[in-house]
Amino acid sequence: MPEMKLPPDHVPVQAGKIGVLIMNLGTPDGTDYWSMRRYLKEFLWDRRVIETPRAVWWPILNLIILQTRPQKKGRDYATIWNKELDESFLKTITRNQAEKLGSQLAASSDKVVVDWAMRYGNPAIKPAVERLLKAGCDRILAVSLYPQYAAATVATANDHLFRALMEMRWQPTVRVAPPYHDEPVYIDALAQSIRAHLAGLDHDPEVILASFHGVPQKYVEAGDPYYCHCHKTWRLLGEALGMGPDRLMMTFQSRFGPDEWIKPYTDKTVEALARKGVKSMAILAPGFSADCLETLEELNGENRHIFEANGGERFSYIPCLNDSDLGMGVIRTVVERELMGWLPARIGPSATPEPGR
Secondary structure (H helix, E strand, O other), rough: OOOOOOOOOOOOOOOEEEEEEEEEEEEEOOOOOOHHHHHHHHHHHOOOOOOOOOOHHHHHHHHHHHHHHHHHHHHHHHHHHHHHOEEEEEEHHHHHHHHHHHHHHHHOOEEEEEEEEEEEOOOOHHHHHHHHHHOOEEEEEEEEOOOOOOOOHHHHHHHHHHHHOOOOOOEEEEEEOOOOOOHHHHHHHHHHHHHHHOOOOOOOOEEEEEEEEEEEHHHHOOOOHHHHHHHHHHHHHHHHHHHOOOOOOEEEEEEOOOOEOOOHHHHHHHHHHHHHHHOOOEOOOOOOOOOHHHHHHHHHHHHHHHHHOOOEEEEEEEOOOOOOOOHHHHHHHHHHHHOOOOOOOOOOOOOOOOOOO
């Protein structure tokens, strides 16, 4: 990228840098009622998340859900809260991912600035974009840390980014990284993490569940590719591990509301396995780049209890890739590939996607 040269009387301009903005779903600021209420209201009022007509949804949300759900979810968050930093582990891990990525890229180029944001809660997306612009970034790569695309995750994060751009006189050039559900380095990282976890157990789990976050069935029928992306991740992971569908199963968690969601359901499957006589199982969440409420409390807590209450004996949770070396390898590979053309050459070694994957 050529260096910008301005005449002496030109207004001050910060430019010539490239920003990388990594985005995740979100987190409340605390576990108290009002923090949870603010977070849930922002989340559940998003048309990408709840597509019910507003006239119908407003009284349900404000007069029913927000009266009781903040207390319950606050108690759930309190069980997995990072008390040392007084924040959710999703926030802690996402910050670590951004800092590590920034350090890795800075070792090869001084043109790249990394920042991070959450779609819901703090740190918000618009201030992160403003920080990147202030640092001199006239180009920004937006990377949603959701391997599989869904309108309720990737699209809403991009919507919020574009809303911020709508208020700017001089918009930066923006690229949006595609989903990486079938990226070879991602599948390999998942497989390596599973093998390493299983090697540390004193038993061999009879069944392994790959649990993805669910979405309403009608969203998929309307054209959302999420189910297909999850299915491909699961298929490729099974091939990488040499496991068939009876050993590595795919399920969907975190249902909300009365609508039918994509199946099979994680909690119902865990219960059925235990009742059928399965005594040991492991579970992982390939659709999450960082551990959060849905993994630490719902999978490792709630579903562990379901398994043990119905006759299961050995339950093991396999952590997300988080900011491990494997996890950072995935993020860096995606970022380096999408920065090509903005930098004179690759700023470091990264995996080359295999044809046909």
